[in-house]
Amino acid sequence: MPESENLIKVRGLRKWFPIQKSFIERLVTREHQFVRAVDGIDFEIRRGEVFGLAGESGSGKTTTGRLILRLVDPTEGHIFFDGVDLAALSEEEMRRMRKRMQVIFQDPFASMNPRMKTGDAIGHSLEIFDVAKGEDKRHQVLEMMERVGLTPAHVLYSKYPHQLSGGQRQRAIIARALVLHPDFIVADEPIAMADVSVRVLLLDLMMELKEELDLTYLYITHDLATAKYVCDRIAIMYLGMICEMGTLEQVYRNPHHPYTQALLAAVPVPDPRARREKELPKGEIPSPINPPPGCRFHPRCPASKGACSRELPHLRPVPGDEGHLVACH
Amino acid sequence: MKDTVLEIKNLEVEYSVRAGLVKAVDNVSLSVYRGEALGLVGESGCGKSTLGRAILRLVSIPGQITGGQILFRGPWEQDLLTLSEREMVKVRGKHISMVFQDPMTCLNPLERISDHIVETIQTHGPEDKQEARRKAAELIDRLGIRDERLDDYPHQLSGGMRQRVMIGLALALNADLIIADEPTTSLDVIVEAQFLDQLRDLQHQFNLTIILITHNIGVVAEFADRVAVMYAGKLVELADVHPLFDDPLHPYTRGLLNSVPNISLTEDHLKIMSGSPPDLTNPPPGCKFHPRCPSVMDHCQVQEPPFREVQPDRWTACWLYEA
Numbered sequence: 001m002p003e004s005e006n007l008i009k010v011r012g013l014r015k016w017f018p019i020q021k022s023f024i025e026r027l028v029t030r031e032h033q034f035v036r037a038v039d040g041i042d043f044e045i046r047r048g049e050v051f052g053l054a055g056e057s058g059s060g061k062t063t064t065g066r067l068i069l070r071l072v073d074p075t076e077g078h079i080f081f082d083g084v085d086l087a088a089l090s091e092e093e094m095r096r097m098r099k100r101m102q103v104i105f106q107d108p109f110a111s112m113n114p115r116m117k118t119g120d121a122i123g124h125s126l127e128i129f130d131v132a133k134g135e136d137k138r139h140q141v142l143e144m145m146e147r148v149g150l151t152p153a154h155v156l157y158s159k160y161p162h163q164l165s166g167g168q169r170q171r172a173i174i175a176r177a178l179v180l181h182p183d184f185i186v187a188d189e190p191i192a193m194a195d196v197s198v199r200v201l202l203l204d205l206m207m208e209l210k211e212e213l214d215l216t217y218l219y220i221t222h223d224l225a226t227a228k229y230v231c232d233r234i235a236i237m238y239l240g241m242i243c244e245m246g247t248l249e250q251v252y253r254n255p256h257h258p259y260t261q262a263l264l265a266a267v268p269v270p271d272p273r274a275r276r277e278k279e280l281p282k283g284e285i286p287s288p289i290n291p292p293p294g295c296r297f298h299p300r301c302p303a304s305k306g307a308c309s310r311e312l313p314h315l316r317p318v319p320g321d322e323g324h325l326v327a328c329h
Numbered sequence: 330m331k332d333t334v335l336e337i338k339n340l341e342v343e344y345s346v347r348a349g350l351v352k353a354v355d356n357v358s359l360s361v362y363r364g365e366a367l368g369l370v371g372e373s374g375c376g377k378s379t380l381g382r383a384i385l386r387l388v389s390i391p392g393q394i395t396g397g398q399i400l401f402r403g404p405w406e407q408d409l410l411t412l413s414e415r416e417m418v419k420v421r422g423k424h425i426s427m428v429f430q431d432p433m434t435c436l437n438p439l440e441r442i443s444d445h446i447v448e449t450i451q452t453h454g455p456e457d458k459q460e461a462r463r464k465a466a467e468l469i470d471r472l473g474i475r476d477e478r479l480d481d482y483p484h485q486l487s488g489g490m491r492q493r494v495m496i497g498l499a500l501a502l503n504a505d506l507i508i509a510d511e512p513t514t515s516l517d518v519i520v521e522a523q524f525l526d527q528l529r530d531l532q533h534q535f536n537l538t539i540i541l542i543t544h545n546i547g548v549v550a551e552f553a554d555r556v557a558v559m560y561a562g563k564l565v566e567l568a569d570v571h572p573l574f575d576d577p578l579h580p581y582t583r584g585l586l587n588s589v590p591n592i593s594l595t596e597d598h599l600k601i602m603s604g605s606p607p608d609l610t611n612p613p614p615g616c617k618f619h620p621r622c623p624s625v626m627d628h629c630q631v632q633e634p635p636f637r638e639v640q641p642d643r644w645t646a647c648w649l650y651e652a
Contacts, residue, residue, distance in 0.1 A: 056517035056518060056519065056520075057488075057517050165605055166373070167605060195372040195373055195544070195605075195606075196372055196544055196545075196546065196585065196588060196589060197372060197584065197585055197588045197601075197602045198605070199588070200588050200590070200599050200601055201601050204601065222517065222518060224518070224592055225547070225589075225590040225591065225592040226590050228590065228592055228597075229590045229597060229599070252592075262519060263518060263519065264592065265522075266518045266519045266521070266522035267518055267547065267592045268521070268522070268525075268545065268547025268548045268550065268551040269547055269550060269551070269591055269592060269593050270546040270547045270549075270550045270574070270586065270589045270591055271550055271574060271591060271593070272550045272551075272553075272570045272571050272574050273571070273574075274550075274593055275550075275551055280519060280522055280523050280526065281519060284487050284489050284490070284519075284520055285487075285517065
């Protein structure tokens with residue numbers, strides 16, 4: 001794969017959050033405890049693709065998104081954006097890089113300043129990055145609002161977030177992310193808070209815009225059904241590690257990892273005839289503070305063997321299925 | 330004649346907001362049969378949660394139940410809306426129980442789980458502390474939680490376990506009816522599936538009657554025996570789960586089912602529903618769905634269709650099915 005094909009490259013990424021201890025605890029215990037949110041992952045995101053990062057709580061998917069945006073710094077590992085090692089950049093250089101990567105979060109209410117008019121909120125980054133001001137800024141914002149279907153644009157421009165509907169707010173968030181014409185968007189559960197009938201509308205919008213504006217997406221979600229609707233490739237995360245990765249076809253049609261199989265089987269299907277028959281893994285996701293030794297999933301895995309509790313499996317290609325990787329003994 | 334646990338007749342619930350009066354529940358009539366799992370489904374603002382709370386008279390200011398009857402056939406038959414608050418307290422928990430979306434807001438963070446369950450048992454029954462504690466241990470065990478966890482605080486339990494404790498509280502008193510409002514929305518996919526499995530087992534074991542309120546079409550398909558669909562405060566369709574999914578009658582139901590991705594299909598043929606739910610302070614005339622309806626007729630814009638049984642066991646409110 002020629003290097004220029006990969007917009008993002010992640011190598012050996014680790015993020016361990018230290019746990020705060022009380023004074024007494026610090027006197028009594030010597031060892032430091034960490035939440036191993038992301039514990040050694042490698043992947044690439046190709047230009048123009050929608051790369052899915054899926055998993056349940058504690059999988060590390062949101063932290064991975066924030067690491068790529070450098071909203072948090074990694075404990076270990078490297079993140080390359082368009083060939084450039086983000087850790088090697090100065091603050092000023094990183095700042096300029098941020099124009100090229102934007103984010104869409106889950107909760108539009110929480111991510112919009114309630115005291116800022118929608119138009120101003122969308123255009124705020126244009127001012128901050130010295131891209132446009134005044135009338136020029138307003139014009140660009142209105143244009144973007146039209147594009148995302150936030151119409152009538154000149155009316156909604158002056159509305160506050162609470163005056164918009166849920167769907168409109170989410171479109172505003174999308175407009176805000178796109179107004180700088182970035183190359184890369186991290187979308188973390190972008191439709192989770194939208195109404196059921198609006199979700200597909202928003203996804204279609206995001207995909208149309210991707211084509212129009214030459215975007216690359218990292219799509220973070222726990223919802224495997226909608227991930228299937230938009231992603232080209234997907235990585236399944238469990239407790240800080242990637243257990244399976246490949247194209248949509250590979251992972252959904254032919255899942256190799258027991259966790260992937262369990263996850264896919266557990267998704268409720270909107271068809272009463274397709275009620276789930278399979279056995280579910282027992283128990284719940286263990287704490288990322290003290291993950292199980294060896295394979296993280298082994299205590300719950302129906303196919304667990306001796307090696308699973310001792311050795312951490314690495315991502316290895318599935319024979320005969322190029323691009324499909326699985327971490328399983 | 331099926332054994333009815335609850336009969337809701339022409340229920341009206343209004344909210345008084347700055348912009349006016351909102352009919353959150355608009356003339357809803359619905360029967361709930363003993364031992365069934367009734368799914369109450371709709372998007373945000375449709376009134377399903379308000380309906381759930383109204384059954385337990387938990388609607389608070391600025392909301393108010395303004396009309397109708399809620400006939401409860403537990404050990405006696407009573408219109409719940411005629412009971413005093415003191416009488417209602419005896420009904421809640423013991424005869425009709427509710428499981429909410431976020432157990433962290435329902436479990437006292439300062440109280441151990443065991444104490445919470447014991448207190449609940451003792452409030453409604455004659456058991457002494459020891460007896461109540463024994464019952465609590467039995468309950469926890471039946472729910473698949475190891476009894477060492479009995480003395481934990483809520484924050485020490487995982488989301489799935491907390492939700493199971495909530496079910497436990499509902500079961501502790503052998504409630505006739507359990508209302509579960511978005512019980513799995515805060516849970517991870519696998520835990521959600523485990524929870525639904527367990528709920529279904531408990532339902533069959535104890536012949537529980539459950540009203541499951543959710544916006545998740547997949548969960549409804551997975552769990553419900555019958556499904557009621559709400560839109561803008563009104564019931565728009567009611568049917569057994571298979572006929573509803575095979576052949577939805579109401580255009581809104583059809584639109585809703587067509588907008589949900591299905592992971593088991595090779596290709597999704599999703600169709601987008603235009604528009605959005607109406608502003609209930611200023612609803613459209615006639616059928617509230619008409620501005621978005623692909624099959625709209627002149628009459629729909631003028632008069633609201635009645636909610637009727639248009640085919641055997643198929644109820645809907647739509648002029649398409651009226652002569």
